[in-house]
Structures are given as C-alpha cells and as structure tokens.
Amino acid sequence: MPNKKRDNIFRAIADPTRREIFHMLVLASAALSINEIADHFPMSRQAITKHIKILNDVGLIDIVPKGRERYCYADPKPLKEIHDWVMYYEKFWENKLNLLDSYLKEKNKKGN
Amino acid sequence: MPNKKRDNIFRAIADPTRREIFHMLVLASAALSINEIADHFPMSRQAITKHIKILNDVGLIDIVPKGRERYCYADPKPLKEIHDWVMYYEKFWENKLNLLDSYLKEKNKKGN
DNA sequence: TAATTTTGCAACCATATGGTTTCTTTTTTA
DNA sequence: TAAAAAAGAAACCATATGGTTGCAAAATTA
Numbered sequence: 001m002p003n004k005k006r007d008n009i010f011r012a013i014a015d016p017t018r019r020e021i022f023h024m025l026v027l028a029s030a031a032l033s034i035n036e037i038a039d040h041f042p043m044s045r046q047a048i049t050k051h052i053k054i055l056n057d058v059g060l061i062d063i064v065p066k067g068r069e070r071y072c073y074a075d076p077k078p079l080k081e082i083h084d085w086v087m088y089y090e091k092f093w094e095n096k097l098n099l100l101d102s103y104l105k106e107k108n109k110k111g112n
Numbered sequence: 113m114p115n116k117k118r119d120n121i122f123r124a125i126a127d128p129t130r131r132e133i134f135h136m137l138v139l140a141s142a143a144l145s146i147n148e149i150a151d152h153f154p155m156s157r158q159a160i161t162k163h164i165k166i167l168n169d170v171g172l173i174d175i176v177p178k179g180r181e182r183y184c185y186a187d188p189k190p191l192k193e194i195h196d197w198v199m200y201y202e203k204f205w206e207n208k209l210n211l212l213d214s215y216l217k218e219k220n221k222k223g224n
Numbered sequence: 225t226a227a228t229t230t231t232g233c234a235a236c237c238a239t240a241t242g243g244t245t246t247c248t249t250t251t252t253t254a
Numbered sequence: 255t256a257a258a259a260a261a262g263a264a265a266c267c268a269t270a271t272g273g274t275t276g277c278a279a280a281a282t283t284a
Contacts, residue, residue: 007128014126015272016119019197026201035230047273049232068230068281076201083202085131086195089138089188127242147260159243161261180251180260 005058009081012058017041018051022060025074033069117170121193124170129153130163134172137186145181 013019021037034052038045052072055061059078064071125131133149150160164184167173171190176183 002128010126010128010131014122016114016122017272019122026204033230043272044274045231046233046275050272070231074204076204079198079201082194082198086191086198089191090195092138092186092188129242145260155242156244157261158245158263162242182261 006081006085009058009060009078012054012060013079013082015051015054017043017047018055021048021051022055022074025061025072026076028074031064031071031073033071035069037072118193118197121170121172121190124166124172125191125194127163127166129155129159130167133160133163134167134186137173137184138188140186143176143183143185145183147181149184 013022020041024037024040025032034049035045037052038048041048052061052063056063059075062073062075064073125134132153136149136152137144146161146164147157149164150157153160164173164175168175171187174185174187176185
C-alpha cells in the first residue's frame with residue numbers, strides 16, 4: 001500500500017535547493033515573491049518556480065497572489081509526516097545499540 | 113556550503129523501496145541476506161542490491177559478509193541528521209500558526 | 225497609452241535514477 | 255569433484271529530474 005502523499009513529501013525535501021528555499025521562507029519575517037526568492041539563487045527564475053511548485057504541491061509553501069506578484073509563505077505543518085516517520089526509529093540511535101553491535105559483541109564473547 | 117553527507121541521507125530515504133528495505137531490517141529480529149531481502153520485493157535482486165548499496169553508503173545498513181552470503185543489519189543512527197533537521201521546524205506546526213495564518217488573520221481584522 | 229515588471233507556459237536538453245538482463249566469480253553442498 | 259547457490263559486475267534502457275531559453279500574458283508605472 002503505497003502512501004503517495006508521504007512519498008511526495010519525502011521527495012520534496014530530498015533536494016537541497018528546495019530545503020534552502022523552504023528554510024529561507026521560514027526565516028523570512030515577511031512573505032517573499034517568486035523573484036525575491038529567485039534572486040538568492042544562482043539559477044534561473046524558472047528553475048526556482050519549478051521547485052516552488054513542488055513545495056506548494058506538498059503543502060510546504062502557501063502562495064497568495066497579489067497583483068502581478070505571488071507571495072510565498074512557508075508552512076512547516078506537513079513536516080509532521082517526516083517527524084512521525086523518523087521518530088519511530090529514535091529508540092535505536094538513542095540506545096546507541098543496534099543489531100550489528102549486538103552481533104559483534106556476542107561474537108567477541110564467544111571468541112570466534 | 114553544501115552538506116554532501118546530509119544531502120545523501122535525504123536522498124537515500126526519499127525512495128519508498130529503500131524506506132521499506134530499511135524498515136524490514138529494523139523489524140527483523142535477525143540479519144537478512146541480500147536474497148532474503150530481495151525475495152520480499154517484486155523487482156529483481158540486482159535492483160535491490162543497488163538500493164542496499166545506497167543505504168549502506170549513508171550508513172543506514174551495515175553489511176557483514178559470511179561465506180558466500182552478505183548479512184544486512186539496519187543502523188538507524190544516521191537518521192539523527194533528519195531528526196535534527198525536522199525538529200528545527202517543530203515549533204511551527206506545534207503552534208498550528210504560520211506566517212500565512214498570521215497574514216490572513218491580520219487581513220480579516222483590517223477588513224480589506 | 226506605452227514601457228516595464230512579474231510571472232506562466234512550453235519546448236528543449238543533459239544527466240540521474242530505478243529498473244532490467246546476462247555473465248562471471250566465489251562458496252557451499254550433493 | 256560437479257552442481258547449485260549467492261552475490262557482484264557490466265551493459266543497457268526508459269523515464270524522471272533539474273536545469274535552460276524564448277515568448278506570451280497580465281498588472282503596474284511612467
């Protein structure tokens with residue numbers, strides 16, 4: 001049973017440029033237009049527009065049109081999906097213990 | 113300043129098949145060989161081998177060769193990178209408040 | 225109204241990605 | 255020792271991805 005929504009958000013945050021756009025918007029005290037965002041990146045406005053569309057599709061960015069501009073706002077709520085996924089495994093790294101460690105310890109004890 | 117290690121782990125978990133392989137190994141009480149893993153998926157052993165290599169490269173899977181087999185263990189520790197990234201934004205979805213919400217509220221108050 | 229600004233749309237391109245198949249090597253088992 | 259099993263290596267393929275450029279449309283400004 002594939003979780004398309006989950007897949008999409010994992011994909012959305014996999015790209016470093018998209019994470020940077022998102023981060024910029026979280027830090028910004030005001031909303032930023034497409035051009036204002038694009039100005040901070042070494043690539044074309046169109047490339048940024050595509051990234052913004054992907055972020056918007058998964059709900060990480062809200063867009064409010066105003067005149068000829070479109071103002072972008074970060075919305076971190078969808079990250080809860082990632083949060084829930086990753087927290088499931090927390091106990092493992094917290095313990096600093098995993099199956100391999102146990103295996104190697106057991107192996108040493110037996111001396112083979 | 114690009115964080116290559118971070119980029120790689122985000123990329124590694126972006127693929128649903130890789131997340132499933134990883135999850136299978138976390139749940140497994142014992143280590144699993146490549147073939148044992150591949151048997152659970154509708155694709156070829158070689159495809160699975162490639163996924164395992166990517167997971168191994170970022171440290172999410174440890175591999176212990178034993179005879180002609182290679183046993184795989186999940187190691188969730190590298191997920192701390194994802195955890196740290198996502199936790200930065202937690203306060204936002206916890207608040208159920210974001211810039212857009214504030215903007216719209218403000219807008220309503222002013223009645224324009 | 226004419227020029228400028230902001231954006232969208234569409235075509236295009238190179239490379240990355242996720243998959244396949246075939247063959248070889250190494251190890252185990254019969 | 256011969257056959258079978260596990261895995262790696264390499265070539266190949268279709269599509270996805272991240273980028274580009276050029277042009278059109280809508281809104282704003284001079």
